[in-house]
Amino acid sequence: MAALDFRVEHRQQQTLSPRLQHAVRLLQMSSLDFAQVVHEVLGRNPFLEDEALGSDELAPAGTPADGVADGVAANDEPMPVSAADAALEMPVGAAGEDERESWQGDGTSRLRRADDGEMSAMEMLASEPSLQEALHGQVDLLPLTSRDRTLVKTLIESLDDDGYLRTPLDELARLVELDPPATVAEMQIALRHVQALEPAGVAARDVGECLRLQLPLIECEDTRQLAEAIVTEHLNQLASRDVNGLARALNRPVAEVEAVCERIRRLDPRPGWRCGASQVQYVVPDVIVKKVRGEWTVQLNPAIVPKVRLNEAYAELFQRHRCSDHGELAAHLQEARWTLRNVEQRFATIVLVAQAIVRRQQHFLEFGAMAMKPLGLREIADEVGLHESTVSRVTNNKFMTTPMGVFELKYFFSRALVCPSGHACSGTAIRGLIKDMIADESPLDPLSDAEIARQLARQGLKVARRTVTKYRQLLRIDAVERRRKHA
Structure with missing residues (x-):
């Protein structure tokens, strides 16, 4: 009969706190979903206020109307994006903005009410019959x-x-x-x-x-x-x-x-x-890429940033009259500060990763898909000082607008294909070549997948026929028989 044995082991392992787990989930959301979450917190937390509706008379004398970064406690638990703070060059949700920003919202901000007899923009839209x-x-x-x-x-x-x-x-x-x-x-x-x-x-x-x-x-x-x-x-x-x-x-x-x-x-x-209004899913870019004075620059799209800030007047009153009976208010204040920190570091991380992508894919911005370089998540993670899984979450459901169009950040990552010459080529570049070949083919004699593979081989790109078929299907191009026309 086997004897029972009891042992005590000491082991150390890293675990994410519930707060950090929630921050990771927020980081993976799209900007529209994230704005909805912030809007829900804004509705139930008395220490948060919408900058567009914030009242200046509540602020104490001499207190500037700062942005999202205000009120972040020094002893807050750090987010797993330590290098992100330096990337945010513009204040998130700066105060004193023009009234026209209410027309540039993403659909999650509250509509202007017709309290003064005016109609909101949504109320003026024509309704198409079903x-x-x-x-x-x-x-x-x-x-x-x-x-x-x-x-x-x-x-x-x-x-x-x-x-x-x-x-x-x-x-x-x-x-x-x-x-x-x-x-x-x-x-x-x-x-x-x-x-x-x-x-x-x-x-x-x-x-x-x-x-x-x-x-x-x-x-x-x-x-x-x-x-x-x-x-x-x-x-x-x-x-x-x-x-x-x-x-x-x-x-x-x-x-x-x-x-x-x-x-x-x-x-x-x-x-x-x-008949009826079509359900169009609009894509709101998170970052905007422009060429300024010969250099590619990345800036955050201000339309996606929630205009929320800490109500300094309420926070100061609570700190002045704080007692043990106000535990619920203390939790609300902690949630407000953590929400502001999430907003700040989320968009700082997006800008940081987007800048690293643009530095490595400048040829794509200049010449198009055929100039796309192979790129992996680990390369960006090592450059910006983040974990590879964090970069994967940042690039999920985040979009970048460029002179070439609007692309998801994941679009710029592709596996390297080694050519016989020893150079590496990305799958995106090969898909661009296949698309151009099919666009230039004769309608009476279209190119088969095998012929496309042979033409790529003559250009020094050894690609299997089944890989050409997969790339053609990703481009949503019909097979050769369906593309054939008859004289």
Whole structure:
């Protein structure tokens, strides 16, 4: 029988405190999410105030209206970004700013209230009607009986966002409360009424029916008849771009079939998207890169910085009358100071990492993607004095606007590919070469992935065919057969 043994071991290990764990999560957030978190803290913490709404009369005499860095306690626990403080050249949320900054917000700041009779900017935006609202407005102009109007409106409310009718007509007939009950024949008539409305193709049961409903938009009768034959009988070949197979099946010239297929592709397979406001996800850049006097400079985008500061008057009153019964207020004051420190060091770290990236990728800013150098997270981490995981969090969901466009910070990192000449080339540069090759190819004789790999090899870049395929798919470029045109 095994004997039981008790031992005591002393071991040291590093662990993150809950406060630092929260700071790491905040560092990984996008600027819009971070601004939302700060706005929530601002709403519940009495020691924080919005600089745009802060009242000067609450500040004690002789106290300057400082920015975010004010009120940071000297004994606060340091963030894991020790080298970040020197990178922030501009004060975050400087006071006394112009009123126009309320128009430059990111959507998370509170709107201007119409207390003085003025309307806010959001209230002045035009509201675009949804698909159902647009269809109901057209139905109200039709001379229909009350029974038919009820059936038509039932079908309209059953459409999905794409404008398709996914529910069977017999099931919808059972849901309508009419006396006598609605029949499938009546639902068919109501469906024809809806399909005659704008946009064309609405209330279709599948893609083929949606395209057939839009065929009357084709003016040429011969083209319309050929398009109807393709959509009705050869929809799969149309989807796979098998032009040669379609030409054989229809006994028509390849060029004519190719022209008709191109006309069909200009039809809208999702007519419901034409109505209603589209949900556009806007990207707000965190840093702005400009060339000033021959040198590339990096500056923080002031539109993403939360305009928040410590209410010095409340903090001084609390320190003057502090007692043991005010434990909740003490926690609020500590949270306010830690929030301000998070704001300051977060954006200082972003600027620090962005500056290091720009110093290493100046050729990209000058000449484009083909001049991108290989870059790893460890190189930036060693240069700025941060941990590699911290750099990874900083580059996640952070964006940089350059003369070449807006890019995520992760875009500038790529694995090095060694050329036969011994030089290293980044995957981003190779993707740029592949994109240029395909852009310059002949539509009648496009380049296959194997041919692209051979052309890259002749330029001294040995890239496998499967790597070319992967890069082409990342660029969202179709395969060679789908890019081929016929004379």
